[in-house]
Amino acid sequence: MKKRKQVNYSKEHKRYLKNLKIDKFTTILAQVLLLVVLIGLWELLTAVGVLDAFFLSSPSRMMVQLVDLFQNGSLFYHIGITLYETVIGFLVATILGTLIAIILWWSRKLRKILDPYIVVLNALPKIALGPVIIIWVGAGTMAIITMCILICVVITTLSMLSAFLSCDEDKISLMRSMGASKFQILTKLVIPNALGEFVSVLKINVGMSWVGTIMGEYLVSKAGLGYLIVYGGQVFQLDLVMASTLVLCILACIMYLFVGILEKRVGKHKE
Amino acid sequence: MEDYLQLKHISLSYHTKEGEVLALSDIDFSVQKNEFVSIVGPSGCGKTTILSLIAGLLKPTSGEVLLDGEKITKDTSIGYMFQRDNLFPWRTIYKNVTIGLEIKKKKKDKESLERVDELLKKYGLYDFKNSYPNQMSGGMRQRAALIRTLCLKPKILLLDEPFSALDYQTKLSVCDDVHSIITKENQTAILVTHDISEAISMSNRIIVLSKRPATVKCIQTIELGDIQTPLKRRESPKFSKYFDLIWKELSNEKEETS
Numbered sequence: 391m392k393k394r395k396q397v398n399y400s401k402e403h404k405r406y407l408k409n410l411k412i413d414k415f416t417t418i419l420a421q422v423l424l425l426v427v428l429i430g431l432w433e434l435l436t437a438v439g440v441l442d443a444f445f446l447s448s449p450s451r452m453m454v455q456l457v458d459l460f461q462n463g464s465l466f467y468h469i470g471i472t473l474y475e476t477v478i479g480f481l482v483a484t485i486l487g488t489l490i491a492i493i494l495w496w497s498r499k500l501r502k503i504l505d506p507y508i509v510v511l512n513a514l515p516k517i518a519l520g521p522v523i524i525i526w527v528g529a530g531t532m533a534i535i536t537m538c539i540l541i542c543v544v545i546t547t548l549s550m551l552s553a554f555l556s557c558d559e560d561k562i563s564l565m566r567s568m569g570a571s572k573f574q575i576l577t578k579l580v581i582p583n584a585l586g587e588f589v590s591v592l593k594i595n596v597g598m599s600w601v602g603t604i605m606g607e608y609l610v611s612k613a614g615l616g617y618l619i620v621y622g623g624q625v626f627q628l629d630l631v632m633a634s635t636l637v638l639c640i641l642a643c644i645m646y647l648f649v650g651i652l653e654k655r656v657g658k659h660k661e
Numbered sequence: 662m663e664d665y666l667q668l669k670h671i672s673l674s675y676h677t678k679e680g681e682v683l684a685l686s687d688i689d690f691s692v693q694k695n696e697f698v699s700i701v702g703p704s705g706c707g708k709t710t711i712l713s714l715i716a717g718l719l720k721p722t723s724g725e726v727l728l729d730g731e732k733i734t735k736d737t738s739i740g741y742m743f744q745r746d747n748l749f750p751w752r753t754i755y756k757n758v759t760i761g762l763e764i765k766k767k768k769k770d771k772e773s774l775e776r777v778d779e780l781l782k783k784y785g786l787y788d789f790k791n792s793y794p795n796q797m798s799g800g801m802r803q804r805a806a807l808i809r810t811l812c813l814k815p816k817i818l819l820l821d822e823p824f825s826a827l828d829y830q831t832k833l834s835v836c837d838d839v840h841s842i843i844t845k846e847n848q849t850a851i852l853v854t855h856d857i858s859e860a861i862s863m864s865n866r867i868i869v870l871s872k873r874p875a876t877v878k879c880i881q882t883i884e885l886g887d888i889q890t891p892l893k894r895r896e897s898p899k900f901s902k903y904f905d906l907i908w909k910e911l912s913n914e915k916e917e918t919s
Contacts (some may be wrong), residue, residue, distance in 0.1 A: 499887035560743045567716045568761045568813065576762065582751050 447628040452636060455629040469637060471601060472614040475531060475643075478537025480599035487538070487546025494547070495580065496553040496572070498520035512548060514601075516540045520609045534606030534614075542595045549594070553587030554580050589653045595646045600638065615641075641656065664691035665849055667819060668716065671724035673710060684710055686723070686874040688852045692817075692849060697840075698850045699860035701907065702870030702878075708853040711875075712819045715851065716741050728816055740810030740818040740848075744826050746802040748794040754805050755781070755790035761813040773812065779809045784842060799827050807839055811846055818843065818850040823857065835892045836863065857911070859905045862891035869910045879910055 399407070429449050434447035435441045439648025443451060459465035494501045519540060523533050557580045565575045614633045622630030671688040673831045684707045692698050695867055700708050701738045712721040715726055717733040726733050733739075748757045759768065759777055780875050781787040793803055803823060809817060823839070840863050843850050854860050860867050861883055869878045885897045894900060 455855075558747070560745065561747050563713075563716075563718060564743065564747050565764070566718055567739055568764050568810075569735050569738075570764045574764055578763065579749070582749070585751065587912070633770060 423634045447632040450500045451629045452633045455633040476532045476599050476603040479535045482520030483539045483542030487543045488550050490547045491550035512544045529610040537606035557583050592649045595619035665694040666692040667727040671721045673726050674724050683874040686734030697850050697864045699867045703872045706870050707875040738813050738815045742820045742823045746806040752790050758809045791795050797815040818848045820852040830856045863892045
């Protein structure tokens, strides 16, 4: 049984807890300081002219750019488009990849037959398929989402399949000895058992889906953060490039936090 | 008394690329109702394979297994306990214990649910029914695993070294626990173990297997008088006599091989 929180700690234990707190505090402090110093230096060096703000932009210019984008209403428009593409790509790839993994788990024969194809697909740089995608689904949002799905789906399939296959043989025998059907083994044992791995896959996919979407937007787009970055680069507006990149960082962080919350819920009861 | 479980001239061979391996050769024994039988033998001789055959997880190459006069099918109710408790960490104890009922689609069967509550209460797990396995001791977990199999009213209990993952102290007390539960519930049980003392302390009969391909080397009836707990049986003067007997059977086996 878990021990209840004790109230009367010994001096040593109090000191231990205090040290823990100090350790955590100094870490966070250093993290914040590092960021402040970096931004400060950046701003300072570009302001005095040691670094050229034209090539490097600067924090203040990025802010001006963001406020500008916000005021003419295009900031949330571009965020909305990229976010839409990423979330759709992320969801479709995760669900599709998991479904394929379930099918491959189910049929050993199919798994064996498809094994070399999956390996090749995994090794293939998906960006190479860019032109093909554009021709097949058209130069639009669909092409970007397809790129995003392609990048996430293979790794999802592989990770989930290996999670399904790593299920303990004894537990499967136990289910069989109780007369469980293959479907019951899947739903009551194999899938719940792979939930931890599923969260890891979500974490990977958060990163991958952003890669997919931005790459897609580099190829074809009329709007979105990737579009802003490419456009900014073409017209040598580094402020726009940097500001868009900053927004991307923040969005990816938020998505990651969501997965983090999910992980805490799932990871409660491990062996 | 009539034979409850019968293994009739069972042989089993494994097929691998390298060839065919005869694992069991003409295994023939029977178990009476409410009897507790142990199977001991050199490691790797196929003890677990015999349990898998009885559970219907494997099919014999030749021979047949009859339980209560019938062939084993998917619907035959068999209780199987493993070395590890195999409780599902994401389920509460109650949900772990009732997984068999879920599988048999008896989750709403009042009689079965009453039996679950009764078993949990009787064996001191009722207060922990909403706990998760990782919050419980090894002994409690193993008891939960046993109740999980008993919920389905198994015709026979198969125990595959269920105590070997526990430390010595816990093992002795869990042995007592499990033995008393099995006797109280009038279960027929087969225990596979490499621990001779464990086998003697728990069983009515011990089947000694030879090395691979396994055959029944001898069957030793254990008579230690009245019903006693395994721990007390270990103190009986006859205990060491039986130990020597079986020890010799097993070491003969080793000498013949070397």
